[in-house]
Amino acid sequence: MAKNKNTEQKIFDAATELFMEKGVDRTSVRDIASKAGINLALMNYYFRSKENLFDAIFTNLVKENTRELLKILDSDMDLEEKVQNYVNAYIDILTSNPLLVPFFMAIIHRSQDKITKMKMISNLYGTEKFSQQIVDEGKKGTIRRTDPSHFFVDMISLITFPFAIRPLIMDRNEMSAEDFNLFIHERKEHVTNLLLKNMKDC
Amino acid sequence: MAKNKNTEQKIFDAATELFMEKGVDRTSVRDIASKAGINLALMNYYFRSKENLFDAIFTNLVKENTRELLKILDSDMDLEEKVQNYVNAYIDILTSNPLLVPFFMAIIHRSQDKITKMKMISNLYGTEKFSQQIVDEGKKGTIRRTDPSHFFVDMISLITFPFAIRPLIMDRNEMSAEDFNLFIHERKEHVTNLLLKNMKDC
């Protein structure tokens, strides 16, 4: 199908995989060159430095993986439908790439500069409309009055954290990768219910 | 109070701080020696290697910070009281050391060996009695039938994840460290309620 990838793309793809698997700091430019099947010097020819390459990869990963989620948050669905869609979509994304969460966790801890954080916030955390909706529906009485910042933190905690401790969950319960996916799949309904139930008076 | 720390302890303490702040891989033995105010060679005299030193520190951190939590899980409190105590104690521990979560996240991703994971599981995740209690109370009808593995994952997700994304939360909401602690303090009651409410029929 796709014709032979060009060199730049080969470097980019190899580095993406390695950064996610082993972490940025445990990946050397020699690893990248060898995995991409290219010469060591070419990494510096196309990207000026390893840090620069990392930047490009990071920006790309954020964009690729948050577009759909932002669309849902900014849509005109009612809150219940929105939460349900968000949880499902988010879990699907992470299931198809379970290393995303550990990778982002590492980056948060690694990079203290504003720019990197802003990239994550404006995407992973871009919830102006969503927050407003929670406040509004609380006032109207559709739902119980809810603090949007806690609600949002609850939601992403319940969705993403299991992927951060995936090796522990798998080991502890003697799960295969498939078993884990099943466990995570169960969480779609579980998490949605937990969140929605809490918004309703009872 | 304490008399002058001996060399071994100085190395241990300096390394602990650096590992948590900058991560193991971004901390060099020269950093450690300089921070501890000792000579480079002494690290190798007392601990055979950096990796060995890391092992000692990791084991110590796990033990120090989970003892109290395990005691609660293994106690004879009823479920409601137990959850409440666990959430409060856990959040207190993390508040007094906000770098613990990012540090452990990094280690999970970094070390794939069984031994390291077992240390975490048998401590952070040692919940035989607790799981049984959830099943039992579900059968008796005290609470709604609840899957213990999901419940436990929910609980630690809600407690710990905010610390993993602490820099993002602070930036996004323009919080100081104090503001963040306040936000986290609010979560004690919030998380407890969320969890307990879900266990009750309504």
Place this chain on the structure above:
DNA sequence: GTCTATACGGCGATAGAC
């Protein structure tokens, strides 16, 4: 136990030939 001095390898990066 503590220090100096140093070996050794791997790292990121570049100059320069082709």
Place this chain on the structure above:
DNA sequence: GTCTATCGCCGTATAGAC
């Protein structure tokens, strides 16, 4: 654009004097 060769630096680790 791609390669070879190499630089300078830093990381871990050790030998040996005190």
